[in-house]
Amino acid sequence: MPAKSPVLVDLKFDPATVAKALEAAFADRGSINLADPAHKGADLSHVDYALVWKPDADLFERARNLKVIFSGGAGVDSMMSIAGLPDIPIVRFVDRSLTVRMSEWVVMQCLMHLRDVQGHFRSQRQRLWAPQHGPEAADVTIGVMGLGVLGCDAAAKLKVMGFNVIGWSRGKKEIDGMETFDASGLDAFLARTDILVGLLPLTPETMGIYNTSLFSRLHRNGPLGKPVFVNAGRGKSQVQADIASAVRTGILGGASLDVFVVEPLSADDPLWDLENVIITPHDSAVSEEKALMHHVEEQIARFERGEPLQHLVDRGRGY
Ligand code: NDP
Ligand code: OXD
Numbered sequence: 001m002p003a004k005s006p007v008l009v010d011l012k013f014d015p016a017t018v019a020k021a022l023e024a025a026f027a028d029r030g031s032i033n034l035a036d037p038a039h040k041g042a043d044l045s046h047v048d049y050a051l052v053w054k055p056d057a058d059l060f061e062r063a064r065n066l067k068v069i070f071s072g073g074a075g076v077d078s079m080m081s082i083a084g085l086p087d088i089p090i091v092r093f094v095d096r097s098l099t100v101r102m103s104e105w106v107v108m109q110c111l112m113h114l115r116d117v118q119g120h121f122r123s124q125r126q127r128l129w130a131p132q133h134g135p136e137a138a139d140v141t142i143g144v145m146g147l148g149v150l151g152c153d154a155a156a157k158l159k160v161m162g163f164n165v166i167g168w169s170r171g172k173k174e175i176d177g178m179e180t181f182d183a184s185g186l187d188a189f190l191a192r193t194d195i196l197v198g199l200l201p202l203t204p205e206t207m208g209i210y211n212t213s214l215f216s217r218l219h220r221n222g223p224l225g226k227p228v229f230v231n232a233g234r235g236k237s238q239v240q241a242d243i244a245s246a247v248r249t250g251i252l253g254g255a256s257l258d259v260f261v262v263e264p265l266s267a268d269d270p271l272w273d274l275e276n277v278i279i280t281p282h283d284s285a286v287s288e289e290k291a292l293m294h295h296v297e298e299q300i301a302r303f304e305r306g307e308p309l310q311h312l313v314d315r316g317r318g319y
Contacts, residue, residue, distance in 0.1 A: 004028055010050065011052065013289065018033065022293065025293035050063055050068075050069050051293075053072030055078075055079060057082060068303060069089070070295075072287055073092075077203070077234060077236075087315070089309050093287055098291075105280070105284035105285065107157050110161075111161065138163070141194050146198065146199035165178055166180065167189075168183075169182065171183075194223060198210060215243075226254075227252060236261050243277075255276070
């Protein structure tokens with residue numbers, strides 16, 4: 001039997017954690033971890049599979065006989081823009097733990113805005129006893145943009161908390177107990193939305209979609225007073241200057257942002273100082289390395305048994 005192809009690994013994650021996870025992964029075929037200087041300049045033409053996150057620009061020239069590419073994350077935008085990306089299947093990372101963590105983050109952010117946690121923190125620092133009597137979740141409509149793996153799970157969990165949840169996606173989705181809108185229903189969707197949750201992939205169509213014009217079409221004078229924007233999709237889908245000015249001018253009452261146009265967010269960015277803007281450093285749902293390797297092992301096994309790969313990227317749509 002011919003030797004099995006090793007898995008090429010080019011993950012710009014924490015190198016020690018990746019190395020540790022690789023010790024227990026791909027036992028039957030081995031791996032080539034490009035973070036290991038021993039592989040600098042190595043011949044990669046014999047490799048069938050690559051597991052990548054923000055891969056080197058010349059990776060696909062070096063590994064020119066790949067059969068499948070595995071993304072180290074759910075989003076694939078960083079790889080789609082690489083010139084010379086081969087026309088072979090690309091598999092996204094879809095994983096229970098990643099999905100659950102994202103929903104935790106989304107629910108937490110929505111509850112923080114519902115219960116004005118920032119306001120309570122301010123009162124606490126001033127030793128002020130200032131009870132608030134805000135709306136309950138059922139009074140608030142959350143509009144989820146992107147009803148994929150992450151958007152659907154987050155929506156379901158927001159509903160468990162009692163929020164009224166509506167959703168928007170490219171194609172119309174039928175989801176039990178939830179009103180949904182397709183791309184053509186954007187205005188109607190926005191007009192109902194008190195808290196907008198962004199879980200869209202970054203594509204040419206979604207670049208800069210969260211801007212002043214969109215924020216101005218959200219539901220005004222709702223139970224929170226002003227609408228709130230929550231984004232964990234991709235930073236380049238948001239116009240950051242528009243978020244800052246929308247919060248300053250009251251078009252938005254607040255925002256929670258996990259992703260940014262340039263990461264890390266620069267220390268002098270005005271968003272850091274804005275009241276009611278919550279910033280997290282793109283850690284709402286990190287890929288867990290062991291789960292990632294396990295997912296790649298499963299997909300390679302399917303591929304080699306002649307079964308269809310799962311979670312494939314649609315190259316035309318870009319996600
Ligand atoms: P999916 O591919 O499962 O879902 C994407 C959703 O977005 C689909 O509902 C799709 O519509 C919709 N969509 C895409 N383009 C458009 C468009 N132009 N107009 C309207 N709807 C559109 O992705 P996931 O749910 O798995 O992940 C979403 C994104 O979350 C990732 O691409 C990534 O960028 C981000 N992410 C961020 C993380 C973080 O730590 N901050 C962690 C993981 C992911 P349709 O259903 O009709 O195809
Ligand atoms: C992802 C991410 O896409 O972590 O998985 O951003």
